[in-house]
Amino acid sequence: MRPKSGADRGRAHSARPGGAERTQTLYAALDLGTNNCRLLIARPEERGFRVVDAYSRIVRLGEGIEANRRLSDGAMERAIEALSNCQHKLVERGVGRARLIATEACRAAENGAAFIEQVRVKTGLSLEIVNRETEARLAVAGCVSLVDHQAEGVILFDIGGGSSEIVWLDLRNRCGARGYALTRFIRSWISLPVGVVNLAERHGGVHVTPPIFEAMVDDVSDHLDAFSLAQDLSDAIAAGGVHMLGTSGTVTTLAGVHLGLKRYDRRRVDGTWLDNTQVSTMIDRLRDMPYERRVENPCIGADRADLVLAGCAILEAIRRRWTCARLRVADRGLREGILTELMAADGVWARGSGQGRGRNHRRQGRT
Numbered sequence: 001m002r003p004k005s006g007a008d009r010g011r012a013h014s015a016r017p018g019g020a021e022r023t024q025t026l027y028a029a030l031d032l033g034t035n036n037c038r039l040l041i042a043r044p045e046e047r048g049f050r051v052v053d054a055y056s057r058i059v060r061l062g063e064g065i066e067a068n069r070r071l072s073d074g075a076m077e078r079a080i081e082a083l084s085n086c087q088h089k090l091v092e093r094g095v096g097r098a099r100l101i102a103t104e105a106c107r108a109a110e111n112g113a114a115f116i117e118q119v120r121v122k123t124g125l126s127l128e129i130v131n132r133e134t135e136a137r138l139a140v141a142g143c144v145s146l147v148d149h150q151a152e153g154v155i156l157f158d159i160g161g162g163s164s165e166i167v168w169l170d171l172r173n174r175c176g177a178r179g180y181a182l183t184r185f186i187r188s189w190i191s192l193p194v195g196v197v198n199l200a201e202r203h204g205g206v207h208v209t210p211p212i213f214e215a216m217v218d219d220v221s222d223h224l225d226a227f228s229l230a231q232d233l234s235d236a237i238a239a240g241g242v243h244m245l246g247t248s249g250t251v252t253t254l255a256g257v258h259l260g261l262k263r264y265d266r267r268r269v270d271g272t273w274l275d276n277t278q279v280s281t282m283i284d285r286l287r288d289m290p291y292e293r294r295v296e297n298p299c300i301g302a303d304r305a306d307l308v309l310a311g312c313a314i315l316e317a318i319r320r321r322w323t324c325a326r327l328r329v330a331d332r333g334l335r336e337g338i339l340t341e342l343m344a345a346d347g348v349w350a351r352g353s354g355q356g357r358g359r360n361h362r363r364q365g366r367t
Helices: 006-010 019-024 073-093 104-108 112-123 132-146 179-185 196-203 210-224 230-239 249-258 276-287 291-296 308-321 334-346
Strands: 027-032 036-045 048-058 097-102 153-159 164-170 186-192 242-247 273-275 326-330
Touching (some): 027 073, 027 334, 036 334, 097 104, 097 132, 097 334, 132 164, 132 179, 132 186, 132 242, 132 326, 132 334, 153 230, 153 308, 164 230, 179 186, 186 230, 196 210, 196 308, 249 273, 249 308
Parallel strands (some): 027 097, 153 242, 242 326
Antiparallel strands (some): 027 036, 164 186
């Protein structure tokens, strides 16, 4: 995976902070995915950043793409409404630096570029459709602060709505590197053309029998064969010291249900460790849970009830291919990665200030 290119950097808002005003500049990251539209606005701090505002809306932009290869009118309307709300927040907060990205739904749709232009005309927001490599890199940048300091390797995965990214961080020669510096140790990565939305549309997500669940797992497993250095990764896991790090609604849901939360609490979920047995138990529990009970569960709800088992199937396929003793849950991802890259590019953290240790501060709920 290559370093961020000049083209990548050029997409970000070009007004750069300087001098004493630098820490007062607000940064924003927007991620328009296949299922969600999410925004974070943050202010740099000595050891990371502090989120000052956030927005999240399930828009299901990728609904129907599997069959039609096009974004539907209804999906585009929902997304534009959410993006208009984001635009108001950007203006109200006086954001100085921003990067606004769109991912798999707009990559896959024949009218994806036309939709991006429609967004620009109707909201004034200029979104970029990022490639899968950039998406994988940003996921790493957003989550590396949760890597175990003693780990010799990490399988980081991001289960999205239309695609899923898997990255192997080979840390056997990390030489004490931590936080954002760990992005230099990406050994191999892959982007699977399956996510919770298109997998659920293909196999069904409401009433999922054990055979349907296994069919979803098999569907995902077929794509894992293309992972570069797969045997090297298996050998590294066998040697010990490798853990999983997952970012997505799937793993945060599993953690929330495991913790028995009556209401989703990001502070308790983000950074939670689950051992292999606990993950298996929670996947089995959700697989056996009727749709109505999934809707009633406070960590799932109606918005995710028909998608969560597709996410579990993706996770199960990864776990069967590469079995690790531990999984760490991250309620963070692309947006945090965008913010980290923007702030690092602007040099907002003085050398030795501790940013390399990757401590990001947040006070928001589930976003």
